[in-house]
Amino acid sequence: NAGVTQTPKFQVLKTGQSMTLQCAQDMNHEYMSWYRQDPGMGLRLIHYSVGAGITDQGEVPNGYNVSRSTTEDFPLRLLSAAPSQTSVYFCASSPTSGSYNEQFFGPGTRLTVL
């Protein structure tokens, strides 16, 4: 199993550009989520999904969209990038939405918005 994969690993955008961060998992996990990591802030939840076709907002959803058309994929879209979205983005998955679950993280995407 590849686990949780994310592409790209690094990306530089200009303000106002749009892009999609890809996330895929091959463990047949129901639950997937996106976090951003900023220095001194820990990781903060952006959006999450408890199954195909179901998504919800996390703590910092503004400026981001998600969709979950398949169990495997959970892309994160930046509609109009802003310098405040410069961050490291992590995708994670877990077998179900239960709080007891370990979350499996992807390797992260470092995004810089100029």
Add this chain to the structure above:
Amino acid sequence: AQTVTQSQPEMSVQEAETVTLSCTYDTSESDYYLFWYKQPPSRQMILVIRQEAYKQQNATENRFSVNFQKAAKSFSLKISDSQLGDAAMYFCALSAGANSKLTFGKGITLSVRP
């Protein structure tokens, strides 16, 4: 709302010694789980240990153990026989309620002196 506080930004330990990383949390849920994640320089998030709130016994994983004080809402991580490979950022995290939403602390950077 739930919060996780890691008040020490950095700590240092001599190789082979023992170090304790502190974490406090707050939640109104009665059923919750606490986690310690390790993030080495590779950026990969790795689960170190997990504690179920309803279990009084402290969790242990090899050289890693926790001191879970439910009444004080404290969840510290003890690393025994520290090794150079333990150098990393460590995050305390809380998951409560119906979904696997993780709330992270700001993290602590642990360095290990040879």
